[in-house]
Amino acid sequence: MGARPVHRDAEYVAEHVELGYAVTAYRAQGVTIETGHTLVEPGGTRENFYLAMIRGRLGNTAYVSFNRPDDDHIHPPTQDTAAVAARKVLAGVLQHVGAELAARQMIAAEQDTWSSVAHFAAEYETIAAAAQ
Structure with missing residues (x-):
């Protein structure tokens, strides 16, 4: 049309x-x-x-x-x-x-990622799997 x-x-x-x-x-x-x-x-x-x-x-x-x-x-x-x-x-x-995120926003996002419980749980699972 x-x-x-x-x-x-x-x-x-x-x-x-x-x-x-x-x-x-x-x-x-x-x-x-x-x-x-x-x-x-x-x-x-x-x-x-x-x-x-x-x-x-x-x-x-x-x-x-x-x-x-x-x-x-x-x-x-x-x-x-x-x-x-x-x-x-x-x-x-x-x-x-x-x-794009401002530098301070990027830093805050990275800090949130690396200090989250989910990140620590994934690290724990990786270490536990490697230990077995």
């Missing part, structure tokens, strides 16, 4: 249409526009999605594409409806963290 062209008369266009530009979410940082329109695709990160969705002063609209799937988010929909497939893509993007 291809896109159908939309025809508007000159009066309508003069009153309701404004020239717009497409930019990446990174390029749009700090920019405020009247309305924002964001294309959400599999593989996107929640940080980019957030950044894109706060640009519009009067409103923001997300358009979810599931025509370019990747293994991290969703395979091509089979019997799923378009709405279900779109929700899966959006859920995948919202769970996909793209930001």
Whole structure:
């Protein structure tokens, strides 16, 4: 099903249409526009999605594409409806963290890992198995 062209008369266009530009979410940082329109695709990160969705002063609209799937988010929909497939893509993007941890966050995460009971239990099991 291809896109159908939309025809508007000159009066309508003069009153309701404004020239717009497409930019990446990174390029749009700090920019405020009247309305924002964001294309959400599999593989996107929640940080980019957030950044894109706060640009519009009067409103923001997300358009979810599931025509370019990747293994991290969703395979091509089979019997799923378009709405279900779109929700899966959006859920995948919202769970996909793209930001790297700050040094202090990385240190805290490593300390939590190495001092956890689960880590000590695994060490104990390894030593006990080697001793037998």
